[in-house]
Amino acid sequence: MGISTPTVGEIQYEFSKKVFTELLNNKPKFVDYLNTEKTPLLLMDTEGVKSRYVQIKxxxxxxxxxxxxxxxxHPQVIKVLVEVGAGFEVASVRELQEVLSAGASPERIIxxxxxxPPEFIDFAYSSGVQRFAVDSFSEIDKIQRIAPRARIYVRITVPNEGSDWPLSRKFGTDPDTALEILDYSRRKGLIPIGITFHVGSQCNNLRNWFIAIKRASLLWNKAKDRGIRLLTLNMGGGIPVRYSYESVKIEDIAYYVKGLLRKYFPVPPYELxxxxxxxxxxxxxxxxxxxIGKAERGNEKWLYIDTGVFNGLAEAIGGIRYPFYLESKGELKEWTIGGVSCDSMDVVARNVFLPEPEVGQLLxxxxxxxxxxxYASEFNGFPKPRVICL
Ligand SMILES: Cc1ncc(COP(=O)(O)O)c(C=O)c1O
Structure with missing residues (x-):
């Protein structure tokens, strides 16, 4: 009688099953929709959204x-977050219109x-939004023309290692340039108020926060030496959630970040x-x-679903590894999951262990x-997921 070691596939599938089961235990109201005919469908728990906000606070x-x-x-998501007192970070006229019409106050929007885009700055400033991030001199010139007394916070680059969705390649500047940008904004009549960074989305590497906060504190002090008294440290996004693997918990991130702030910002910023x-x-x-289909191509087993990277699962091509679960028993097999469109880049996941599904079964x-x-489009004529907020 030997002890049998679970295979990689069994471990992977057990984890997905655990994520699915715990989700249903926490959200029993989802159960009524599990046999839906009309897919793709995204069920959203808006009470859960509220609880997440409260948990972070x-x-x-x-x-x-x-x-x-x-x-x-989604308007329901925005609505519950307005109710619970959240602030909002927006990038476009439409996002801003959505949060304003849900009742958010412009002072709580950054x-x-x-x-x-200049039209956005114009609309935001005239709606009462005053705080804008920058990472270039040219953005200062643009903001100054449209929003002459705007408040400015500068984005610095920080490591994004271990973040499944890195963001530092496109935005951010080095601390020396950031200092010059803050100084330039002041000379232009704008009001430099702070520093921001982003550790990368789905960040499971606490070290990124360490380097980021340390780097921000150096810049903060250099700005002070130049007579620029900053007020705000914006620590961006990056809080991860559980996908096909466990993620760092918010309480651990909070504990670690609070320790770093005590060390590197002995005088706390006016607003964190x-x-x-x-x-x-x-x-x-x-x-x-x-x-919607299955095929064998050489040694590879494919299954195709009615969602794909163009109509709902775009992040699958950039490093997000979703868990997958099927209500089936039987031997686990290794699958490549293809999206619904004709495009060959529409592949949702590889090396996924699942029992053999029937065509027509729900995943x-x-x-x-x-x-x-x-992110979803209707490429190739396939619909975006319906959304039901519960
Ligand atoms: C400027 C900015 N802030 C916040 C976020 C949210 O990041 P996350 O979803 O990782 O929390 C993003 C994501 O792209 C961003 O670009």
Whole structure:
């Protein structure tokens, strides 16, 4: 009688099953929709969204939370976050209109995209939004022309290692240039107020926060030596959620970040901010898709579902590894999961262990609340997921 060691596939599938089962235990109201005919469907738990916000505030009571609307802009999601007192981070006229019409106050709205369309700056400033991120001199010139007394915070680059969705390649500047940008904004009549960074989305590497906070504190002190008294430290997004592997918990991030802040900001900034997107909505959604076909290509077993990287699962091509679950028993086999469109880049996942599905069977994808519907198009004529908020 030997002890049998579980295979990689068994471990992977057990984890997905655990994520799915726990999701249903926490969200019994999802159960009524598990046999839906009309797929793809995204179920969102708006009470859960609220609880996530409250949980983050509980662990970081001194930090103002600005929800990054880009993660999921569903009106119900925005509505519950307004009710619970969240601030909002927006990038476009439409996002801003959505949060304003849901009742958010302009003083609780910031814009952290460092390069903004002039129409957006104009609309935001005239609506009462005053705080804008920058990472270039040219953005200062643009803002100064449109919003002459705007408040400016500068984005610095920080390591994004270990973040499944890195963001530092496109935005941010080095601390020396950031200092010059802050100084330039002051000379232009704008009001330099702070520093921002982003450790990368789905960040499971606490070291990124360490380097970021340390780097920000050096810049903060150099600005002070130049007579620029900053008020705001914005620590961006990055809070991870559980996908096909466990993620760092918010309480651990909060504990670590608070320690770093005590060390590197002995005099606390007037306002500490974070702007999570994924960390608030990511694990509050369940995507329900349907298996529409199967094929064997050489040694590879393929299954095809009615969602894909163009109509809901875009992040699958950039490093997000969703868990997958099927209500089936039987031997686990290794699958490549193809999306619904004709495009060959529409591959949702590889090396996924699942029991053999029937065509027509539902495939469940937990942790699909962030960056799914917002990215979706109707490429090839396939619909975006319906969304039901419960
Ligand atoms: C400027 C900015 N803030 C916040 C976020 C939200 O990040 P996350 O979803 O990792 O919390 C993003 C994501 O792209 C961002 O670009």
């Amino acid at each position: 509980y662990h970081m009571p001194d930090v103002e939370v600005y929800y990054a609307v880009k993660a999921n802009d 814009s952290s995209n460092p390069v903004k 901010q974070i702007e999570p997107g994924r960390g608030i909505v990511g694990d509050q959604g369940l995507m329900i898709t349907k298996v 469940y994808i937990p942790s699909a609340g962030a960056y799914t519907t917002v």
